[in-house]
Amino acid sequence: MEKKIKQIIPAQLVNMGGHMLDQPLPVHGLDYVDPFLLIHHWKSELPGDQRQQDAGVGPHPHRGFSPVTFIFKGEVNHQDSLGNNAMVKEGGTQWMFAGSGITHSERFSKKLVKNGGELEFIQFWVNTPGEHKMKPPFYKPISKEETPVIETDKSKVYIVSGELNGIKGAVETYSPQLLLRGEVKESGELEIPIPANFNSLLYLLDGEIVANEQKMKAKDMAVYELEEGSISFKANKDTRFMILSGEPIGEKIAQYGPFVMNNQTEIMQALRDSQMGKMGVLIEEFD
Numbered sequence: 001m002e003k004k005i006k007q008i009i010p011a012q013l014v015n016m017g018g019h020m021l022d023q024p025l026p027v028h029g030l031d032y033v034d035p036f037l038l039i040h041h042w043k044s045e046l047p048g049d050q051r052q053q054d055a056g057v058g059p060h061p062h063r064g065f066s067p068v069t070f071i072f073k074g075e076v077n078h079q080d081s082l083g084n085n086a087m088v089k090e091g092g093t094q095w096m097f098a099g100s101g102i103t104h105s106e107r108f109s110k111k112l113v114k115n116g117g118e119l120e121f122i123q124f125w126v127n128t129p130g131e132h133k134m135k136p137p138f139y140k141p142i143s144k145e146e147t148p149v150i151e152t153d154k155s156k157v158y159i160v161s162g163e164l165n166g167i168k169g170a171v172e173t174y175s176p177q178l179l180l181r182g183e184v185k186e187s188g189e190l191e192i193p194i195p196a197n198f199n200s201l202l203y204l205l206d207g208e209i210v211a212n213e214q215k216m217k218a219k220d221m222a223v224y225e226l227e228e229g230s231i232s233f234k235a236n237k238d239t240r241f242m243i244l245s246g247e248p249i250g251e252k253i254a255q256y257g258p259f260v261m262n263n264q265t266e267i268m269q270a271l272r273d274s275q276m277g278k279m280g281v282l283i284e285e286f287d
Helices: 110-115 264-275
Strands: 005-010 012-016 019-025 036-046 057-062 065-073 075-080 085-089 093-097 102-108 117-127 138-142 149-151 155-161 177-184 189-194 199-206 208-211 214-217 220-224 229-235 239-246 254-256 259-261
Touching: 005 019, 005 214, 019 220, 036 199, 036 239, 065 075, 065 085, 075 093, 075 138, 085 093, 085 138, 093 102, 110 117, 117 199, 117 239, 155 189, 177 189, 199 208, 199 214, 199 229, 208 239, 214 220, 229 239, 254 264, 259 264
Parallel strands: none
Antiparallel strands: 005 220, 012 019, 019 036, 036 117, 057 102, 065 093, 065 117, 075 085, 075 102, 093 138, 149 155, 155 177, 177 239, 189 229, 199 220, 199 239, 208 214, 208 229, 254 259
Protein backbone atom coordinates (compact mmCIF):
# COMPACT_ATOMS: atom_id res chain seq x y z
CA MET A 1 0.00 0.00 0.00
CA GLU A 2 1.27 3.45 -0.92
CA LYS A 3 1.44 6.10 1.79
CA LYS A 4 -0.57 9.23 1.04
CA ILE A 5 1.11 12.60 0.61
CA LYS A 6 -0.27 15.19 2.99
CA GLN A 7 1.35 18.15 1.26
CA ILE A 8 4.15 19.07 -1.15
CA ILE A 9 6.30 22.01 -0.05
CA PRO A 10 8.71 23.90 -2.34
CA ALA A 11 11.93 24.84 -0.54
CA GLN A 12 12.33 28.52 0.29
CA LEU A 13 15.52 30.45 -0.43
CA VAL A 14 16.93 31.82 2.84
CA ASN A 15 19.99 33.86 3.80
CA MET A 16 22.00 32.18 6.56
CA GLY A 17 24.90 34.40 7.53
CA GLY A 18 25.48 35.51 3.97
CA HIS A 19 25.00 32.02 2.50
CA MET A 20 21.91 31.48 0.32
CA LEU A 21 20.35 28.11 1.07
CA ASP A 22 17.24 26.18 0.07
CA GLN A 23 15.13 25.47 3.16
CA PRO A 24 12.16 23.09 2.91
CA LEU A 25 11.81 22.91 6.70
CA PRO A 26 10.71 24.93 8.60
CA VAL A 27 8.42 26.93 6.34
CA HIS A 28 5.42 29.14 7.03
CA GLY A 29 2.72 26.97 8.58
CA LEU A 30 5.04 24.03 9.33
CA ASP A 31 7.55 24.51 12.14
CA TYR A 32 8.77 20.91 12.21
CA VAL A 33 7.83 17.31 11.45
CA ASP A 34 8.62 15.38 14.63
CA PRO A 35 11.45 14.40 15.10
CA PHE A 36 12.85 16.49 12.19
CA LEU A 37 13.38 20.16 12.96
CA LEU A 38 15.25 21.73 10.06
CA ILE A 39 16.56 20.96 6.57
CA HIS A 40 19.14 23.13 4.79
CA HIS A 41 20.27 22.39 1.22
CA TRP A 42 23.53 24.16 0.35
CA LYS A 43 24.57 24.16 -3.32
CA SER A 44 27.14 26.63 -4.61
CA GLU A 45 30.23 27.10 -6.73
CA LEU A 46 33.19 28.17 -4.63
CA PRO A 47 35.10 30.98 -6.37
CA GLY A 48 38.59 29.83 -5.44
CA ASP A 49 41.50 31.86 -4.05
CA GLN A 50 40.12 31.54 -0.51
CA ARG A 51 41.59 30.34 2.76
CA GLN A 52 39.94 27.50 4.71
CA GLN A 53 39.33 29.80 7.69
CA ASP A 54 37.43 32.24 5.47
CA ALA A 55 34.92 29.73 4.07
CA GLY A 56 32.21 27.65 5.71
CA VAL A 57 30.99 28.01 9.28
CA GLY A 58 33.30 28.77 12.20
CA PRO A 59 33.16 27.38 15.76
CA HIS A 60 29.69 27.32 17.33
CA PRO A 61 28.00 25.24 20.05
CA HIS A 62 25.07 22.79 20.00
CA ARG A 63 23.07 20.93 22.64
CA GLY A 64 20.13 18.54 22.73
CA PHE A 65 19.83 17.10 19.21
CA SER A 66 21.76 15.67 16.23
CA PRO A 67 22.85 17.89 13.34
CA VAL A 68 23.50 15.50 10.43
CA THR A 69 25.17 16.39 7.12
CA PHE A 70 24.90 14.45 3.85
CA ILE A 71 27.71 15.47 1.47
CA PHE A 72 26.79 15.19 -2.22
CA LYS A 73 29.60 17.14 -3.92
CA GLY A 74 32.88 18.50 -2.61
CA GLU A 75 34.41 17.91 0.81
CA VAL A 76 33.37 19.09 4.28
CA ASN A 77 35.85 19.29 7.16
CA HIS A 78 34.52 18.84 10.70
CA GLN A 79 36.51 19.88 13.77
CA ASP A 80 35.15 19.84 17.32
CA SER A 81 35.92 20.40 20.97
CA LEU A 82 36.26 16.63 21.54
CA GLY A 83 39.37 16.65 19.36
CA ASN A 84 37.80 15.20 16.21
CA ASN A 85 39.12 16.43 12.87
CA ALA A 86 37.71 14.64 9.81
CA MET A 87 37.17 15.37 6.12
CA VAL A 88 34.14 13.66 4.59
CA LYS A 89 33.84 13.51 0.82
CA GLU A 90 31.10 13.03 -1.75
CA GLY A 91 28.65 10.31 -0.74
CA GLY A 92 29.60 10.48 2.93
CA THR A 93 27.83 11.60 6.10
CA GLN A 94 28.88 13.72 9.06
CA TRP A 95 26.92 12.45 12.06
CA MET A 96 27.14 14.48 15.25
CA PHE A 97 25.14 13.92 18.42
CA ALA A 98 25.37 17.21 20.33
CA GLY A 99 24.10 15.74 23.61
CA SER A 100 25.08 17.80 26.66
CA GLY A 101 27.11 20.17 24.51
CA ILE A 102 29.79 20.34 21.84
CA THR A 103 31.48 23.11 19.87
CA HIS A 104 32.32 22.42 16.22
CA SER A 105 33.12 24.03 12.89
CA GLU A 106 32.28 23.11 9.31
CA ARG A 107 34.90 24.10 6.74
CA PHE A 108 35.95 22.88 3.31
CA SER A 109 39.14 21.28 1.99
CA LYS A 110 42.19 23.41 1.23
CA LYS A 111 42.10 22.20 -2.39
CA LEU A 112 38.44 23.16 -2.83
CA VAL A 113 38.72 26.66 -1.36
CA LYS A 114 41.96 27.36 -3.24
CA ASN A 115 40.96 26.05 -6.68
CA GLY A 116 37.21 26.58 -6.45
CA GLY A 117 34.61 24.02 -7.42
CA GLU A 118 31.15 22.66 -6.80
CA LEU A 119 29.94 22.11 -3.25
CA GLU A 120 26.63 20.55 -2.28
CA PHE A 121 25.40 19.15 1.01
CA ILE A 122 22.26 18.88 3.11
CA GLN A 123 22.24 19.42 6.85
CA PHE A 124 19.19 18.39 8.84
CA TRP A 125 18.46 18.48 12.55
CA VAL A 126 17.00 15.45 14.34
CA ASN A 127 15.52 15.98 17.80
CA THR A 128 16.49 13.77 20.74
CA PRO A 129 14.12 12.51 23.48
CA GLY A 130 14.43 14.54 26.69
CA GLU A 131 15.85 11.63 28.68
CA HIS A 132 18.85 11.46 26.33
CA LYS A 133 19.51 15.16 25.63
CA MET A 134 22.25 15.47 28.25
CA LYS A 135 24.15 12.31 27.36
CA PRO A 136 27.78 12.68 26.25
CA PRO A 137 28.21 14.05 22.72
CA PHE A 138 29.84 12.05 19.95
CA TYR A 139 30.87 12.45 16.33
CA LYS A 140 30.95 9.79 13.61
CA PRO A 141 32.20 10.35 10.05
CA ILE A 142 30.81 7.84 7.54
CA SER A 143 32.28 7.44 4.07
CA LYS A 144 30.32 6.42 0.99
CA GLU A 145 32.07 3.04 1.11
CA GLU A 146 30.99 2.52 4.73
CA THR A 147 27.32 3.21 3.94
CA PRO A 148 25.21 0.11 3.15
CA VAL A 149 23.55 0.31 -0.27
CA ILE A 150 20.72 -1.49 -2.06
CA GLU A 151 21.35 -1.29 -5.80
CA THR A 152 19.40 -2.14 -8.97
CA ASP A 153 20.06 -1.27 -12.59
CA LYS A 154 17.92 1.86 -12.15
CA SER A 155 18.53 2.93 -8.54
CA LYS A 156 20.83 3.14 -5.54
CA VAL A 157 19.50 3.55 -2.00
CA TYR A 158 22.04 4.24 0.77
CA ILE A 159 21.00 3.35 4.33
CA VAL A 160 22.48 5.83 6.79
CA SER A 161 20.39 4.85 9.81
CA GLY A 162 17.65 2.36 10.56
CA GLU A 163 16.90 -0.86 8.68
CA LEU A 164 15.66 -1.49 5.14
CA ASN A 165 15.11 -4.96 3.66
CA GLY A 166 17.05 -6.50 6.53
CA ILE A 167 20.07 -4.23 6.01
CA LYS A 168 21.05 -1.96 8.90
CA GLY A 169 22.48 1.51 8.55
CA ALA A 170 25.78 2.77 9.87
CA VAL A 171 24.50 4.78 12.88
CA GLU A 172 22.48 3.93 15.99
CA THR A 173 20.03 6.61 17.15
CA TYR A 174 18.23 7.49 20.40
CA SER A 175 14.80 7.15 18.76
CA PRO A 176 13.69 4.83 15.91
CA GLN A 177 14.53 6.27 12.48
CA LEU A 178 15.06 5.31 8.85
CA LEU A 179 17.31 7.80 7.06
CA LEU A 180 18.05 7.21 3.38
CA ARG A 181 19.74 8.96 0.49
CA GLY A 182 19.75 7.78 -3.07
CA GLU A 183 19.36 8.21 -6.78
CA VAL A 184 17.04 6.78 -9.40
CA LYS A 185 17.47 6.92 -13.16
CA GLU A 186 14.82 8.09 -15.61
CA SER A 187 11.87 5.63 -15.76
CA GLY A 188 13.12 3.87 -12.63
CA GLU A 189 10.68 3.04 -9.84
CA LEU A 190 11.19 2.71 -6.11
CA GLU A 191 9.11 1.38 -3.23
CA ILE A 192 10.43 2.03 0.28
CA PRO A 193 8.42 0.41 3.13
CA ILE A 194 8.04 2.76 6.11
CA PRO A 195 6.86 1.72 9.61
CA ALA A 196 3.26 2.80 10.24
CA ASN A 197 4.23 4.90 13.27
CA PHE A 198 6.93 6.94 11.47
CA ASN A 199 6.58 10.49 10.19
CA SER A 200 8.10 10.65 6.71
CA LEU A 201 9.61 13.28 4.39
CA LEU A 202 10.81 12.90 0.81
CA TYR A 203 13.05 15.67 -0.57
CA LEU A 204 14.33 15.94 -4.15
CA LEU A 205 17.72 17.51 -4.78
CA ASP A 206 17.07 17.51 -8.50
CA GLY A 207 15.17 15.66 -11.22
CA GLU A 208 11.45 14.95 -11.35
CA ILE A 209 9.20 12.15 -10.09
CA VAL A 210 5.56 11.14 -9.86
CA ALA A 211 4.33 10.04 -6.42
CA ASN A 212 0.66 9.61 -5.45
CA GLU A 213 -0.14 10.69 -9.03
CA GLN A 214 1.42 14.05 -8.17
CA LYS A 215 4.45 15.50 -9.92
CA MET A 216 7.39 16.60 -7.80
CA LYS A 217 10.35 18.62 -9.07
CA ALA A 218 13.76 19.65 -7.78
CA LYS A 219 13.75 21.12 -4.25
CA ASP A 220 10.21 19.93 -3.48
CA MET A 221 9.52 18.12 -0.20
CA ALA A 222 6.61 15.71 0.31
CA VAL A 223 5.17 15.31 3.80
CA TYR A 224 3.41 11.96 4.22
CA GLU A 225 0.46 10.91 6.32
CA LEU A 226 1.19 8.98 9.50
CA GLU A 227 -0.09 5.61 8.28
CA GLU A 228 1.00 2.18 7.14
CA GLY A 229 2.47 1.89 3.67
CA SER A 230 5.42 2.62 1.42
CA ILE A 231 6.93 5.69 -0.17
CA SER A 232 6.60 4.84 -3.85
CA PHE A 233 7.49 6.86 -6.93
CA LYS A 234 8.59 6.74 -10.57
CA ALA A 235 11.29 9.02 -11.97
CA ASN A 236 10.51 11.12 -15.04
CA LYS A 237 14.15 12.26 -15.06
CA ASP A 238 17.37 11.20 -13.33
CA THR A 239 16.71 12.16 -9.71
CA ARG A 240 18.62 12.38 -6.44
CA PHE A 241 16.55 12.20 -3.27
CA MET A 242 16.60 11.95 0.51
CA ILE A 243 14.06 10.21 2.77
CA LEU A 244 13.84 11.15 6.45
CA SER A 245 11.47 9.05 8.53
CA GLY A 246 11.22 8.53 12.25
CA GLU A 247 8.98 7.81 15.20
CA PRO A 248 7.55 11.05 16.65
CA ILE A 249 9.03 11.87 20.05
CA GLY A 250 5.90 13.72 21.13
CA GLU A 251 7.54 16.14 23.58
CA LYS A 252 7.45 19.92 23.87
CA ILE A 253 10.23 21.68 22.01
CA ALA A 254 12.07 24.79 23.15
CA GLN A 255 14.60 26.03 20.60
CA TYR A 256 16.95 28.97 20.68
CA GLY A 257 19.61 29.21 17.99
CA PRO A 258 21.81 26.10 18.19
CA PHE A 259 20.09 24.62 21.26
CA VAL A 260 17.03 22.32 21.25
CA MET A 261 15.60 21.45 24.66
CA ASN A 262 12.19 20.82 26.25
CA ASN A 263 11.59 24.11 28.08
CA GLN A 264 12.91 27.66 28.48
CA THR A 265 14.68 26.89 31.76
CA GLU A 266 16.83 24.32 29.94
CA ILE A 267 17.49 26.82 27.16
CA MET A 268 18.70 29.43 29.66
CA GLN A 269 20.96 26.82 31.23
CA ALA A 270 22.36 25.96 27.80
CA LEU A 271 23.15 29.62 27.15
CA ARG A 272 24.91 29.95 30.50
CA ASP A 273 26.87 26.73 30.01
CA SER A 274 27.95 27.82 26.55
CA GLN A 275 29.10 31.23 27.77
CA MET A 276 31.07 29.56 30.58
CA GLY A 277 32.85 27.24 28.16
CA LYS A 278 31.14 24.08 29.42
CA MET A 279 30.43 22.96 25.84
CA GLY A 280 34.11 22.85 25.08
CA VAL A 281 36.56 25.10 23.30
CA LEU A 282 37.63 24.63 19.70
CA ILE A 283 40.89 26.07 18.39
CA GLU A 284 40.79 25.23 14.71
CA GLU A 285 43.73 23.77 12.81
CA PHE A 286 44.26 24.48 9.10
CA ASP A 287 46.53 22.95 6.46
